[in-house]
Amino acid sequence: MATSRRMLTLWRVAVFIAALAPLVYWGWQVAINAAGPEPGRYLLLNIGQGILWMLLLxxxxxxxxxxTRWKGFTLIRRQLGLWTLAYAVAHLLCYALFILGLDLSRLGSEIVRRPxxxxxxxxxxxxxVMGVTSNKWSMRKLGKRWKTVHKVVYLVLGLGLLHFLWVVRADLEQWSLYAAAGALLMVLRIPPVARQLPKIRQLGKRHQGARA
Amino acid sequence: NAKWGAVVPADRDLDKNTPFEDATHYNNFYEFGTGKSDPSKRAGSLETQPWSVVIDGEVGNGGRFALEDIVKPSQLQERIYRLRCVEAWSMVIPWLGIPLSEVIKRAEPTSKAKYVKFETLVRPEQMPGQDSSFALIDWPYTEGLRMDEAMHPLAILGLGMYGRELPNQNGAPFRLIVPWKYGFKSIKSIVRISLVEQQPVNSWQAIAPDEYGFYANVNPNVDHPRWSQATERRLPNSLFNPNIIDTRMFNGYADEVGSLYAGMDLRKQF
Known part of the structure; x- marks a missing residue:
């Protein structure tokens, strides 16, 4: 699929705006007092789910x-990865600021005590680790090891889902949906499965060709 | 003809009544979903009239009673109580209710009655949370008190709040309020009260016995495995004033109820 340079730039900007939009929306809800009596917790939980969305995307x-072989997807990979990091940092800040009230001694003790x-x-x-090595300089410097380092993302997905599972109290529905999406994305990386993906594209092409 | 001011908080500045809007739109009532705003959005369809309650077990005067008949012999009282959720947030709510002890006495408990077990309504067609196949709670939601706890004058059966009828999301038409215990003990929309010999297993204890015990007394010295119980966030709060205050032993009712637990290891019997 060929897309002009200008379109690709627009696409990156659109992705940026779309990734920023939830934060603006939640902030707006807090500003107009529509986030309930505990706005800090509202931000904490929504941003927490936002991390999983960004990671899965x-x-x-x-x-x-x-x-699809469309290069637009590859082009936004670093951006979405960095958004995942940004959401995660915001989530931690919400916890420190609004749940612990910026009591740093408690932050330390909570971090070591709660699994x-x-x-x-x-x-x-x-x-x-992935964020600071996401620049071109690190990619050159790390060479082949860069890919190995960024396989950490699979570990992050597992840890993130575990973190969420331990917060779930009485209903697993939402968690199961995230876990299923994560599992599907992992399955699509198993080599025999991954090899089928380009073939599906070719099948589609042939089908289109036959119709034409 | 309510009896006013029967229990008023000692600290009038700290224990200001939570705004009605917050107390009725920030609820845990898993029968209507797990989100804090789910109950206020979904509980409207619950039919609360007519309402009957089964009183059974180790009693001389058991049976199925219309709610009016359970309430009528008692006088409604206003009680302004702190409500401390196990999730470490708290509110102050003016309840209207009747002493639980009066209802138990009228049931004529036998000498075998050692505990009181409560059950919430099961009606999945009006309670969508009960329809979820991912729910971990084994409905009906069940709670229990030891007999002396149930007979304590602070334990009431609530019928209203803020001078009006209980909204559905707050447990209409008939709920328990035990102010020295974490909020989940104060079971909502009660349809059954059983006097029993054995200690009942309450719903949260059944799901996670290491996190939630039978007693669930508010205790700043015994942490929940996932968070500290030493402090609480008094609601409503705001982003830059989380309103974090110290949690008090038995939620500040230690003078009244402390003697119930004399000699018990509250770390083990949490």
Whole structure:
């Protein structure tokens, strides 16, 4: 699929705006007092789910590229990865500011004492490692190892889902949907499955060709 | 003909009544969904009239009673209580209710009655949370009190709040209020009260016994495994004033109820 340079730039800007939009919307809800009596928790939970959305979208780009060969998907991969990191940092800030009231001594003790927070922090560390090595300089410097380093993303997905599972209290429906989406994206990376993806594209092409 | 001011908070500045809007739009009532705003959005369709309650078990005067007949012999009282959720947020709510002890006495408990078990309505067609196949709660939602806890004058059966009838999302038409325990003990929309010999297993204890015990007394010294219980966020709060205050032993009712737990290891019996 050939897309002009200008269209690709527009596409990147559109993705940027779309990724920013939920944060603006939640902030707006808080500003107009529509976020309930505990706005900090509202932001914390919504941004938490936002992290999973960003992560799942990032992980869907490789299978989508294989399926469509459109370079637009590859082009936004770093951006969405960095959005995942940004959401995760915002999530931690919400927790520190609004739940702990910026009591740093408590932040320290909570981080070591609560398994679900340890898991969440480990996921954040993984995201930070990928974030700081996402520039061209690091890619050159790391060479082949860059890919290995960025396989951390699979670990981050697992840790993120575990962190969320431990927060779920009485109904697994929402968690199951995220976990199923994550599992599907993992399955699409199993080599025999991944090899089928370009073939699906060719099948589609042949079908179109036959109709034409 | 309510009896006013029977229990008023000692600290009038800190314990200001939570705005009605917040107390009725920020609820945990999993029968209507797990989100805090689900109950206010979905509970409207619950039919609360007519309402009857089964009183059974170790009683001399059991049976199925119309709610009016359970309430009529007692006088409604206003009680302004702190409500401390196990999730570490809290509110202050003016309830209208009748002493639980009066209802239990009229049931004529036998000598075998050691505990009181409560059950919430099961009606999946009006309670969408009960329809979820991913729900971990084994309906009906069940709670329990030891007999002496149930007979304590602070324990009431609520019928109203803020001088009006209970909104559905707050447990209409008939709920328990036990102010020295975490909010989940204060079971909503009760249809059955059983006096029993054995300690009942409450719903949250059944799901996660390491996180939620039978007693669930508010206790700043015993953490929930996932968060500290030493402090609470008094609602409503705002982004830059999280309104974090110290949690008090038995939610500040230690003078009244502390003796119920004398000699017990509250770390083990949490």
């Amino acid at each position: 990032t992980l869907s780009l490789t299978p989508l590229t294989k399926l 679900y927070i340890i898991v969440g922090m480990l996921a954040l560390v993984g995201l930070i």
